[in-house]
Amino acid sequence: MTSRGWFRYSALAAGFAFLYVPILSMIFFSFNNSRLVTVWDSANSPTLKWYGELFQNDQILRAAWLSIQIAAMTATGAVILGTVAGLVLARFGPFRGRAVLSAMTTAPLVMPEVITGLSLLLLFVAMEQLIGWPQGRGMLTITIAHITFAMAYVTVVVQSRLAGFDDSLEEAALDLGAKPAKVFFRITLPLILPAVISGWLLAFTLSWDDVVISQFVAGPGSSTLPMVIFSKVRLGVSPDINALATIMVLIVATGVVLSALYLKRQEARRVREEQLARAGD
Amino acid sequence: MANSLTAGRLNPLYVLLLRYGPPRWSNYIREHWLGQRLVIGIPFVWLLLFFVAPFLIVLKISFSEVQLAMPPYAPLFEWAAETKRLVATFNLDNYLFLLTDDLYVRTFSYSVKVAAISTLFCLLIGYPMAYAIARSSPTMRSVWLMLIILPFWTSFLLRVYAWVGLLKTDGLINQALMGVGLINEPLTLLYTDFAVYIGIVYSYLPFMILPLYANLEKHDLTLLEAAADLGAKPIKAFLTITLPLSIPGIVAGSLLVFIPAVGEYVIPSLLGSSDQLMIGRVLSDEFFSNRDWPVASSVAIAILLLLVLPIVLFQRFQNRELAGQK
Numbered sequence A: 001m002t003s004r005g006w007f008r009y010s011a012l013a014a015g016f017a018f019l020y021v022p023i024l025s026m027i028f029f030s031f032n033n034s035r036l037v038t039v040w041d042s043a044n045s046p047t048l049k050w051y052g053e054l055f056q057n058d059q060i061l062r063a064a065w066l067s068i069q070i071a072a073m074t075a076t077g078a079v080i081l082g083t084v085a086g087l088v089l090a091r092f093g094p095f096r097g098r099a100v101l102s103a104m105t106t107a108p109l110v111m112p113e114v115i116t117g118l119s120l121l122l123l124f125v126a127m128e129q130l131i132g133w134p135q136g137r138g139m140l141t142i143t144i145a146h147i148t149f150a151m152a153y154v155t156v157v158v159q160s161r162l163a164g165f166d167d168s169l170e171e172a173a174l175d176l177g178a179k180p181a182k183v184f185f186r187i188t189l190p191l192i193l194p195a196v197i198s199g200w201l202l203a204f205t206l207s208w209d210d211v212v213i214s215q216f217v218a219g220p221g222s223s224t225l226p227m228v229i230f231s232k233v234r235l236g237v238s239p240d241i242n243a244l245a246t247i248m249v250l251i252v253a254t255g256v257v258l259s260a261l262y263l264k265r266q267e268a269r270r271v272r273e274e275q276l277a278r279a280g281d
Numbered sequence B: 001m002a003n004s005l006t007a008g009r010l011n012p013l014y015v016l017l018l019r020y021g022p023p024r025w026s027n028y029i030r031e032h033w034l035g036q037r038l039v040i041g042i043p044f045v046w047l048l049l050f051f052v053a054p055f056l057i058v059l060k061i062s063f064s065e066v067q068l069a070m071p072p073y074a075p076l077f078e079w080a081a082e083t084k085r086l087v088a089t090f091n092l093d094n095y096l097f098l099l100t101d102d103l104y105v106r107t108f109s110y111s112v113k114v115a116a117i118s119t120l121f122c123l124l125i126g127y128p129m130a131y132a133i134a135r136s137s138p139t140m141r142s143v144w145l146m147l148i149i150l151p152f153w154t155s156f157l158l159r160v161y162a163w164v165g166l167l168k169t170d171g172l173i174n175q176a177l178m179g180v181g182l183i184n185e186p187l188t189l190l191y192t193d194f195a196v197y198i199g200i201v202y203s204y205l206p207f208m209i210l211p212l213y214a215n216l217e218k219h220d221l222t223l224l225e226a227a228a229d230l231g232a233k234p235i236k237a238f239l240t241i242t243l244p245l246s247i248p249g250i251v252a253g254s255l256l257v258f259i260p261a262v263g264e265y266v267i268p269s270l271l272g273s274s275d276q277l278m279i280g281r282v283l284s285d286e287f288f289s290n291r292d293w294p295v296a297s298s299v300a301i302a303i304l305l306l307l308v309l310p311i312v313l314f315q316r317f318q319n320r321e322l323a324g325q326k
Helices: A002-029 A050-053 A058-091 A100-109 A115-129 A139-163 A169-175 A180-210 A212-217 A225-233 A238-280 B002-007 B025-032 B037-062 B094-102 B101-133 B138-155 B157-167 B172-179 B192-217 B220-230 B233-244 B247-262 B266-271 B279-288 B293-325
Strands: B077-080 B083-086
Touching: A002 A238, A002 B101, A002 B138, A002 B157, A002 B192, A002 B293, A050 A238, A058 A180, A058 A225, A100 A139, A100 B037, A100 B172, A100 B233, A100 B247, A100 B293, A115 A139, A115 A212, A115 B037, A115 B279, A115 B293, A139 A180, A139 A212, A139 A225, A139 B037, A169 A180, A180 A225, A180 A238, A180 B101, A212 A225, A212 B279, A225 A238, A225 B157, A225 B233, A238 B138, A238 B157, B002 B037, B037 B293, B077 B138, B094 B293, B101 B138, B101 B247, B101 B279, B101 B293, B138 B192, B157 B172, B157 B192, B192 B247, B192 B266, B247 B293, B266 B279, B279 B293
Parallel strands: none
Antiparallel strands: B077 B083
16 A cells, blocks of 8 residues: 555656646746856846846737737637537537537547648638628637637536536526526526636637637737747747746736635535525425 | 536536536427527537638638639639539649658658657656546545646646757756766757657646546446455556556547647647658648648648547547446
């Protein structure tokens, strides 16, 4: 038993070292004075100079603002479409085209990005020729492309959340004469809200992070932050990117931990309320 | 149950395996509500327009000829005014070109090789981790799972970039190895196949661990106790009980890594050598540098043909996992 315990902990330790050492080294060297990112200049470090440079870099700031806007629109669009798709797949039973819808929502999860990017660009070009919309490429086309692949993730998250609840509450409401739309907004949506929120965050992250698809469907002057980073790091390491990475990792880590704690509390409250409700019968 | 409750909150990836149950208010909806068609129609039309239609256009362009115009390909269907007929010119040259030009055959087999080897390494690293997490106490489990998910939420691009700093000639790994005196000369690590494997394993590891965990967590541990009571050594019990039971998890995780890895673009661009490109890079070079849209499209179709079997297999396994859940 002890030898197996030892094996388990070393597997986890090695695995987590592999996952986290690169991130930690990136954070560490963001405070390095030297331009040679990995050579620690102990005389003048630690320093915040790369953070200062980052906030004076107009190109990066503009790209970051564009990325935030696109990610927020993507997350909202993907949550609406993905929630509807998840609800339809989990609750509507068999209908014609169900298999097609199910396949269309799982395929984007594994589709190589170059293919999605290329095919969407060709669609936009063809549409512009045929109906004159969308005019040119930029924020709008990037957002449409991001919604399309992000909604697949939201669908899966919502669908599995719905699978965790049986539909007796919804049925009871329908039996009592509530309209389906009312049932959805008053019962289903509050129940799956945690999944909807995490779906929104997931879609935001996916969009914020995407470089390949954006590269295909972006137009001149609409470089997102990952596109700017990608073209910069292709030329080699650059210390201000380390600073940027550190900021992003900190924001994400705080966000993930906070939302995990919040959702855990919500869940505990829900369980407690259900118990109270049962006890009150 | 605990599983499906945590599913929607923390770990969007392993819920790939945990989907819907049999619906009951469906009957009600079907019989009493006309609005259902509208509701189904919203995601359906969106996906038809922005997911299916684009593939048909790619397919169409892959059969056309390159042209110096905007867009740079010849129309497939033309209205012949004299004969009053719609003339379609299907041109197989692009596909013949792919088959005869050595470059494409080589990049295709190289991409499959890289994806396969990376998948194998993901499995070798991910399986013990998933196993260890599944056998931890429930509280530790959610902590470990969150630590697995956390890197996934931070930028993929920046995590790949982090490896450039580690693998460079004057990077951390070489400094450390020379520091302890294992090597005298720095090793060439960056811009090699090795660096690409590391990059892919690193980025896709959560995709392997989560389905494996979802499978291993459901195992009935009394089977192992029974085996131990009957005198089986732990290693034998593992090989004859745990491993065979976890095959669905292994297949799902491997496909989740293998399929996107074949078309991977960012990782080989940042970490790989420029002598041997992967197919995703060739596709985008054909498109952006050579402006040869028809060849780029036929490359895309060829990748899809290569991956259609794994994708179908992935969906099949996912559905079987669902059926087993109920």
